[in-house]
Amino acid sequence: MEENLVIVESPAKAKTIEKFLGKDFKVVSCYGHIRDLSKNDFSIDVNNNYKPSYIIPEDKKKIVSELKKLIKKFNMFWLATDEDREGEAIAWHLYEVLQLNSHKVNRIAFHEITKTAVLKALENPRNIDFNLVNAQQARRILDRIVGYELSPVLWKKVKPGLSAGRVQSVAVRLIVEREREILNFKSTSSFKVNAKFNFYDDKNQLQSFKAELNTKFDEKNKTIEFLNKCLKSDFKIDSIVKKPLKKSPPAPFTTSTLQQEASRKLGFSVAQTMTIAQRLYESGKITYMRTDSVNLSNEAINAIKDAVINNFGKNYLQTRQYTTKTKGAQEAHEAIRPTYVNIQEIDGNNQEKKLYELIWKRTLASQMTDAEIEKTTATISLSNTNEKFIAIGEVIKFDGFLKLYYESPDDEDNDNSKIILPALKEGQNLTIEELFAAERFTHYPPRYTEATLVRKLEELGIGRPSTYAPIISTIQQRGYVIKEDRPGTERKYLYFYMKNNKIIEEIKTENTGYEKNKLYPNDIAMVVNDFLIEHFTNILDFNFTANVEKDFDEIAEGKIDWTKMIDKFYKTFHPVVEKTITTTKKSTGERVLGIDPVSKKPVMVKIGRYGPIVQIGDTNDEEKPKFASLPKGLMIETITLEQALNLFTLPRNIGKFEDKDIVVSIGRFGPYIRHNNTFYSLKKGVDDPYSITYERAIEVIAEKREKDKNKYIKKFEEDPELQILNGRWGPYITYKNNNYKIPKNINPAELTYNKCIEIIKSVGEQKKKKKKK
């Protein structure tokens, strides 16, 4: 019989802790929750005090049976799961499932994985906190009720397969509402005036600097009027104001801030950041990567201190402890930091190195001095009018943490690069060298990126570090949201400049509205969001989570009974579900666009069985209505009558080639040309099915034919069904509608018939083996 068994949540943590403890301790991991409500039914008995029925999910059966075997060999058990709601519940589930003897169980917790913290925890065992466990059960059951009652409503009233939930529906709402703000945004323009001034300094050296006018003109004529005044004006420095500024370093990384910075600085997606961080964590290079805490252990702060002094000297050291401002933070772990701060560079792939470097820099910077900046504002007056030019310069007096780390803004375009002004004196006369005015437009609010959506959710206290990445993938998988790039459009703007003491007008063009990796709502998101807001306002409220969190806290403090809280919620929520199912009509987002001038029938857009469609004529009419699907880029919300009618011009017969018709249309996989029963895809952005010419269509056909020539590597007389082809991922064998990979060491052109059959058989067996596993 061995002595002590410690159970933690993560295997990497188990490995580390085992090193701190003596021979009398074995540390194992339970891999998170081992018990949950069944995925396949509601699993809550609403007539029996909301009694949940828990099961051990398929993927946890193995670990549970291993744990069961293991506990027989030990005498004392230490449940060392995280010290938060979920961690406490995991400890309780372990206790129940493993049927541990209550006299032999100790509940312990540590917020940091350091030797002192672990040893200290062992000296302070306690019992399982059932209030905290109940707070978790309330959270779990509330989420199940909301998710599993709302989703079926959507299946009946909108479309099968959809989903709704406390977190995802709010995330979708944010994106839908932002898109509508953008659609309704009216851009206005004004004229911004800039100038460049010259003067000779004490040493008779020519100096120059740039300045901007303190007013913007909303009319072209006023702008010209002002510019003409400038031509006749004298310029002089009116005043110089110097102001010291301090900039403090940002707090060490949490999951959310790491995701944001990795997105801005390294271009990583939220999911990418998490997988890379996971690898760094598993190889012991960084602390736990799913955390909402900005806290650093004392040991870490000491190590960072040394690292700052070694790298930058004492002048740059300023230790600080950060406190979290995040709503609902549970702070069960430290901030994300290098395990060993003295290691500046790690082995690993490029991405791992980059992410580590980012974490290392941010961690050190957090314990460095403020940056001291001197901001100079010079005001330049005109002799013949009251407007002033303003020149702003910034000089870094002491760089402090900026020596190492600079937090990127969301929008790099708005980052006014620091201007250094020459030494200026009040009363100095200036001559104007350059003068220009450009028409500038107000910009719509920015669309969400993955990272800015995470920040917004965190701000609202919605979602947890472990769920930010999954939320983003869920709302995309359900078809609510799509992440993509969209091209901008050209825009003309007015530009005036001074030349030979005259003002010259010019029309320039610029590209605007180009979007990269932004989250766009689909039509279905708009329809579902409107439906949910109409009938379930409370759940979609941005404060819903914050409100129920207050209740969970009271349950955790033992002030209220969890079943009472759930009962109160269910008694108001469930009747609305029932009422919505029985009394509301199906929601299709239908919008009537106008009348078709040919048939004189109404034209409408709505969500159909297979997606958004335009319909001409009513379903009840004698004559069946005509349908056309909305192609990518057109939305129910914004499509015009003209655009809708245009969709009915397909399929389009554009002429005969080699005695056969060429027909252009749009199918499930996008626009295509059909000729002689062969399909030729049209690439988006290159060819438009509504306007493609006969000549261009023949070109497309010829291109594809040329490509197909290279498609066949080999055919066999023994069996025409067996072929070696060149595919997107290289050469492969195709046989009876199945494709088989060719091993890398084999030259496909030299394959014989028998060798192919051999490959097919061996690959087939491998597939079977995998299925069994």
Add this chain to the structure above:
DNA sequence: CAGTGAGCGAGCTTCCGCTTGACTT
């Protein structure tokens, strides 16, 4: 692979938070 959108009905879909691997096209 490149139709579809009438209507009926069977059987399916779904939540949020803890954890890691196992996945191919």
